[in-house]
Amino acid sequence: MPDDGAALLTTWRGTVLPQWVDYNGHLNDAYYMVVFSEATNALMGMIGLDDAGRKATGHTIYTLEAHINYLQEVRQDVAIVVRTQILGSDAKRLQIYQTLHRADDDTLLAANEQMLLNIDVSGPRAAPFAPTVSARVQMLTLAHKRLPRPKYAGRAIALPG
Amino acid sequence: MHGMNKPGHALTTPLEGTGHRPWDPQAPIAAPLCLLQTTVAPQWVDYNGHMSESCYLLVFGDNSDAFFRFIGIDEAYRAAGHSLYTVQTQLHNLREVSEGEPIRLTLQLLDCDDKRLHIFHTMFHGRSGDLLATGEQMLVHVDMRAGRSIAMPPELQARVQAIRAAHAALPKPAQAGQPIGIRRRTP
Numbered sequence: 001m002p003d004d005g006a007a008l009l010t011t012w013r014g015t016v017l018p019q020w021v022d023y024n025g026h027l028n029d030a031y032y033m034v035v036f037s038e039a040t041n042a043l044m045g046m047i048g049l050d051d052a053g054r055k056a057t058g059h060t061i062y063t064l065e066a067h068i069n070y071l072q073e074v075r076q077d078v079a080i081v082v083r084t085q086i087l088g089s090d091a092k093r094l095q096i097y098q099t100l101h102r103a104d105d106d107t108l109l110a111a112n113e114q115m116l117l118n119i120d121v122s123g124p125r126a127a128p129f130a131p132t133v134s135a136r137v138q139m140l141t142l143a144h145k146r147l148p149r150p151k152y153a154g155r156a157i158a159l160p161g
Numbered sequence: 162m163h164g165m166n167k168p169g170h171a172l173t174t175p176l177e178g179t180g181h182r183p184w185d186p187q188a189p190i191a192a193p194l195c196l197l198q199t200t201v202a203p204q205w206v207d208y209n210g211h212m213s214e215s216c217y218l219l220v221f222g223d224n225s226d227a228f229f230r231f232i233g234i235d236e237a238y239r240a241a242g243h244s245l246y247t248v249q250t251q252l253h254n255l256r257e258v259s260e261g262e263p264i265r266l267t268l269q270l271l272d273c274d275d276k277r278l279h280i281f282h283t284m285f286h287g288r289s290g291d292l293l294a295t296g297e298q299m300l301v302h303v304d305m306r307a308g309r310s311i312a313m314p315p316e317l318q319a320r321v322q323a324i325r326a327a328h329a330a331l332p333k334p335a336q337a338g339q340p341i342g343i344r345r346r347t348p
Contacts, residue, residue: 022172023239024305029247030218031172037215063214065341066252073246088343095343113341154340157249157299159272159279 008147009046009140011039012082013103016074026073033068036098036112039082043096047129047136057130058121061094065115069152072109079103086144087153089137091128092118097150111152174226175199181235184320190327193267196227198287201260211257218252221282221296224266228280232320242306245278249299253336256286256293263287270328271337273321275312276302281334295336 012035022028044050044061054060074080081103087095094116100109120127129137197220205216225247229235234245258264265287272279282296304311313321 019172023174023177023236024244024246028172028222029250030215030222033215033218033250033252037213063252063254065254066214066250067341068250070246070248070250090343093343095341115341115343154342155249156338156340157251157279157297158338159274159277159299 008083008085009043010081011042011046011084011098014038014080016076016078016080018076021076024073026075029068029070032070032100032110032112033066035080035082035100036066036068036110036114037063039084039098040096040114040116043084047094047140048133053133054121057133059127059130059133060119060121061116062119063114064117067113067155069111069155070109071111072107074102074109080109085147085150086137086140087113087150089141091134092126094118094137097153099150111150113153113155174223176223176226176230178236179230180237181230181233184233184316186323190324192327192331193269193283194228194231194324195265195267196231197224197266199223199264200287201258201262201264203260206260210259212259214252214254217254217284217294218250218296220264220266220284221250221252221298224268224282225280225298225300228268232324233317239305242304243311244303244305245300246303247298248301249297251297251336251339251341253295254293255295256291258286258293264293269331269334270321270324271297271333273325275318276310278302278321281337283334295334297334297337 016027020027020031049059049061081101083099085097087097096114096116098112101107102109117126118129201212205212207213229245265285267283269281270278271281278300280298280300284293285291286293301310302313
C-alpha cells in the first residue's frame with residue numbers, strides 16, 4: 001500500500017543482522033532501539049531534515065525520551081519492517097509511535113514511542129521547527145489524527161498490583 | 162578457562178564468558194549498585210562525535226549483564242535453559258557525551274516479585290558527575306525452551322530480595338514511572 005497522508009508511514013525495511021544477535025540467540029534489546037532510530041532518521045528525511053535539510057536549516061532532531069515494549073523475539077536474517085505514526089506535535093516537539101513487524105506475516109514484534117526535540121545546532125539549543133519543516137510536521141500530525149490511538153502508547157513501567 | 166569460549170553470536174558484552182560473581186550473603190549491598198565504569202567507545206559515537214542515542218541502551222545492557230553476574234546469572238545459567246528477558250525499556254537522554262570520555266553507571270532495583278525485576282540505570286560522567294541518561298527496564302525470568310515466564314529459583318529470589326531491601330531507602334528517581342507526552346502549559 002502506498003504511503004498516503006492518513007496511512008502509517010513505512011520508515012524502515014531490512015533484516016536482523018548477525019552483529020545484532022546476542023547470547024539469547026535473538027535480536028538484542030538495544031538493537032531494537034537501533035532499528036527504531038533508523039526509522040526515526042527516515043522520518044527526519046520525510047519532514048525535510050535529511051543531510052541537505054539539516055545543512056540548510058542548521059537544525060537537527062534529538063530523542064529526549066524513548067519507550068520500548070518488547071513483544072516477540074526475532075532471530076538473525078528475519079526480514080523486518082518499521083511503521084511510524086505521529087501522535088502529536090507542537091512548535092518544536094514531535095511525539096511518534098513506531099511498530100516493528102516481521103515482513104512476511106506482519107507479526108508485531110515491538111512498539112516504540114519517542115519524544116523528539118528540534119535543535120538549533122549552533123547552540124545547541126531547542127528551537128522551533130524551520131517553516132518548511134513545520135508545515136510538513138503539521139500536515140502529518142493532522143493526517144494521523146484520524147488514526148486510532150495505538151495500544152502501547154503512553155505506558156509507564158510498573159509491576160502490576 | 163574463563164573467557165576462552167568463542168560465543169555462537171556476534172554481539173558480546175564486556176563480561177561475556179567470565180561467569181558469575183560468587184554471592185556472599187554476609188557482604189553489604191551497595192545502594193545503588195556500582196558495577197560498571199567505562200569510556201565512550203569510538204563505535205558508539207555519531208558523526209558529531211557524541212554517543213548515539215541507541216548506544217546509551219547498549220551501555221545499559223552491559224550494566225544489566227554486570228548485574229546478572231552479580232546475582233548469579235551467567236552463561237552456564239542460560240545454557241541450563243533460563244534467562245532474563247527485557248519486556249519494557251524507557252530511556253531519558255539528558256546530556257551528550259563525547260568519544261573517550263569516562264562514564265560510570267549505577268543500578269537501582271525499584272521493585273521485584275518472584276519472576277519480575279524493575280530496574281533503573283543511571284549514567285553519569287566519570288569526572289564531572291553530570292547526569293547523562295537514565296534507563297528504566299522491566300525484566301522477566303523465562304524458561305527459554307517453553308518460551309514462557311517462570312519464577313526464579315529460590316536462591317536467586319533470596320538475592321534479589323536482599324538487594325531490594327538494601328535499595329528500599331533510596332528515593333524513587335525523578336524519571337521513573339513516567340509515560341511519554343507533550344506537557345503543555347495551561348493558559
